[in-house]
Every structure is written in structure tokens, then in C-alpha cells.
Amino acid sequence: MPRRYGGWTPNGLCSLFVCDVASFGHRSRTDLDRHKIRTALYEGLRRSFDDSDVPYDGCYREDRGDGALVVVPPSVDTALLLTSVTARLRAEVRRHNDVSIEPARMRLRLAVHTGIARTDAEGLVGTAVNHAFRILEAPHLKEILRLTGAELALITSERVHDDVIRHGLGLVNPAEYHRIELRVKETVTSAWITVPGLAAPVRPVPAAPPTITDAGVVVSAVPTTPDPPQLPPPPAAITIADGSPVLGDVVDRALGVRQLRSRHLRDQIVAELPLALATLIKPRRSGDDRTDLTAIICSCEEHPNGLSDLLRVVRQFAGDSVEVDDLRKSIDELGQA
Incomplete structure (x- = not known):
């Protein structure tokens, strides 16, 4: 039977919110890990919707094994799904991951679409439903989530962009979204991607042009690298080269700034850097505070305007504080060295 939550089931225009746990079936996970992930996912969804003034019990919901489909009534502002719900769900994922072992951690792919959907005796049906799940499978979305190591990445349909994002409705920032072209099964379309928490628009992963076989079948050459269940492992940590006292002074000054001494705040600072720089830094980070800061500063020095x-x-x-000004002076000296 259809899931009749709050006395409402889809029967016309509505907004669809789809989520999927990356690499849910990876062999490194046990069934106990998957149970913990599903429990955390559904608890997080409920809190995220309720705290965004979108009552979870008033939404239509379907379990998808490694994810969920949530459909909100037409009266709900779609912009809330892109902003408040997504931001709160990201926080829920982060909190869960902070207290979980690696195989029980999760990262999410989200998709938002609007369209006509109806329920029958078995559940939800409609072209809009198919489209939401098609864009959720976009290889670009999977690759961006893998490369950034973010808690979640969001993709929206062209319709959601035209109706909501482009106009900056609610708290939506259009500059945070980047357009991609995708081909998934029989669906060829445009979509829009964002990674909440990154300061710059997400750039799509370069894809080779499609090829045509002898039988005339078009084959997409978009990379399909599977998602690993954990963040990319860092290579050997960068260390300060011998005979580089100026760089060592920059690290010392950075350790004097409280926000850079805190691993949690340091993570947030890196996430706010331009995407290309943050992507360069993340795989290099490891070790104690000094080693981690050394990797960050060395990466910034390599990147144009990175230290700025x-x-x-x-x-x-x-x-603006004495500690930050000391850091600025040491960065200036490094630039002149």
C-alpha cells in the first residue's frame, strides 16, 4: 500500500528529495555497519525536515535500501530542500561520522526535482520520479563527492534551476551551482551540482566525448569510477624542507592562531578555500597539528594566490588580531624569500 503519511499522498505536482549512501554495499561494510548507517540516515532525515519547518510525518516516503525518497506537498517551498534541509542533513552526517568507525561512516548523494507524480497501490510512479533517480546516478556527482571528501553533494534538475535556483529564491545562492551535461541510461539532460561547504562553484569532472559503435549505439565516455567507502587516504605528509626557516616561522605563527590550532575549525577553514586549492590540500593532510598545518601552508604556497x-x-x-597580523607578516616574508 502507498505510504500515507499525514493523510497526504502525491497526486500531481510535487517536489522530490532523493538521497543515496555512497558505496553502501562495499565489501568493507558489515550488515551491522549498514544497519547503523540506515538508522543514522533516517534519524537525520527526520530531524533535518522537522527543524526546517517541513514536517517529516507530513511527507510521503519510500525506503530504497541504500537511501530514501521523500516527497513534499506542493505547499512546501522547494528552496527549503536546497538550503535548510540540506544544510541540516549535512550536519547530521558530520556528527554521525565523528563518532563512528570508518566502515560505519557515510557520505550522501542528494537529488532534488519537481514534477508530476502519482501513487498507486504499490507506491509512487511518474516520469518525474524516474528523472530524479537518473540524475542521482550522474557520474559527475559521484566523482565530485569522491574527490572532495565532502559529507554530501547535491544535484538538481534543470527545472529546479530554472524555477528556483536561477532566481535566488529563499536562501539559495545561484553562484554555488555549476551546470553539467549527463547521460544516464536513456536520459540525456542538463543538471546542476553543488557541494555545500565549499566556497567555489563545483567544476565538472572532464569527460571524453561519446563514441559510436559499429552498431550505431552511442556510448557515454563519462568516467564511472566507483565511490570508495571512506575519504581518499592521504599520501605521505609534507614536511618542512631543511634550510627553510621562513616557512617554519609561518607554521609557528599559524599555530599561534586559535582557529588554526583546532582541527575542527581548521577543517572548516580549508573547506572555505577555493575549490581547486581545497582539493589540492585535502589528500595531503595527516598527522599532528603542526604536520597538518605544514601540509596546508605548503599546498597554499604552490597554488597561485594560495597564501592570500x-x-x-x-x-x-x-x-583581525595580533596573532593573525603576525601570520600575515610571516607570509609576506615567505613571499619575499
């Missing part, structure tokens, strides 16, 4: 970007973001978190 780092200082700008640190100021956003720490304001």
Missing part, C-alpha cells in the same frame, strides 16, 4: 586566500579565510574566522 588562506589568510583571507582565516580572517573570516578569527578576525
Whole structure:
């Protein structure tokens, strides 16, 4: 029977929110791990919707094994799904991961679409439902989530972009979204991707042009690298080269800034850097605070304007202080060395 929550089932225009746990079936996970993930996912969904003034019990819901489908009534502002619900769900995922062993952690792919959907005796049906799940399977979305190591990544349909994102409705920031072209099964369409928490628009993963076989069948050449169940493992940590006292002074000054000494706040600072720089930094991070900061600073030094970007973001978190000014001076000296 249809899931009649709150006395409402879809029967016309509605907004669809689909989520999927990346690499849910990976062999490194046990059934106990999967049970913990599903429990955390559904508890997180309920809190995220309820706290966003979208009553969870008033939505239509279907379990999808490694994810869920939530359909909200037409009276609900679609912009809330893109902003408040997604932001709260990201926080729920982060909290769960902070207290979980690696195989029990999760990262989510989200998709939002609007369209006509109806329920029958078995559940939800409609082209809009098919489209939501098609864009959720976009290889670009999987690859972006893998490369950034983010808690979640969101993809929306062209219709949601045209109706909501493009106009900046509610708390939506159009600059955070980047357009991609995708081909999944028989669906060829445009969609829009964002990774909440990253300061720059997400750039699509380069894809080779499609090829045509002798039988005339078009084969997409979009990369289909599977998602690993954990964040990309860091390579050997970067260390300060011998005879580089100026760089060592920058690290010392950085350790003097409270927001850079805290691993949690340091993670947030890195996430606010431009995407290309944050992506360069993340695989290099490891070790204690000093080793981690060394990797961050060395990566910023390699990247155009990287140290300036780092200082700008640190100021956003720490304001103007003696410690931040000392860091600025040591960065200036490094640039002149």
C-alpha cells in the first residue's frame, strides 16, 4: 500500500528529495555497519525536515535500501530542500561520522526535482520520479563527492534551476551551482551540482566525448569510477624542507592562531578555500597539528594566490588580531624569500 503519511499522498505536482549512501554495499561494510548507517540516515532525515519547518510525518516516503525518497506537498517551498534541509542533513552526517568507525561512516548523494507524480497501490510512479533517480546516478556527482571528501553533494534538475535556483529564491545562492551535461541510461539532460561547504562553484569532472559503435549505439565516455567507502587516504605528509626557516616561522605563527590550532575549525577553514586549492590540500593532510598545518601552508604556497586566500579565510574566522597580523607578516616574508 502507498505510504500515507499525514493523510497526504502525491497526486500531481510535487517536489522530490532523493538521497543515496555512497558505496553502501562495499565489501568493507558489515550488515551491522549498514544497519547503523540506515538508522543514522533516517534519524537525520527526520530531524533535518522537522527543524526546517517541513514536517517529516507530513511527507510521503519510500525506503530504497541504500537511501530514501521523500516527497513534499506542493505547499512546501522547494528552496527549503536546497538550503535548510540540506544544510541540516549535512550536519547530521558530520556528527554521525565523528563518532563512528570508518566502515560505519557515510557520505550522501542528494537529488532534488519537481514534477508530476502519482501513487498507486504499490507506491509512487511518474516520469518525474524516474528523472530524479537518473540524475542521482550522474557520474559527475559521484566523482565530485569522491574527490572532495565532502559529507554530501547535491544535484538538481534543470527545472529546479530554472524555477528556483536561477532566481535566488529563499536562501539559495545561484553562484554555488555549476551546470553539467549527463547521460544516464536513456536520459540525456542538463543538471546542476553543488557541494555545500565549499566556497567555489563545483567544476565538472572532464569527460571524453561519446563514441559510436559499429552498431550505431552511442556510448557515454563519462568516467564511472566507483565511490570508495571512506575519504581518499592521504599520501605521505609534507614536511618542512631543511634550510627553510621562513616557512617554519609561518607554521609557528599559524599555530599561534586559535582557529588554526583546532582541527575542527581548521577543517572548516580549508573547506572555505577555493575549490581547486581545497582539493589540492585535502589528500595531503595527516598527522599532528603542526604536520597538518605544514601540509596546508605548503599546498597554499604552490597554488597561485594560495597564501592570500588562506589568510583571507582565516580572517573570516578569527578576525583581525595580533596573532593573525603576525601570520600575515610571516607570509609576506615567505613571499619575499
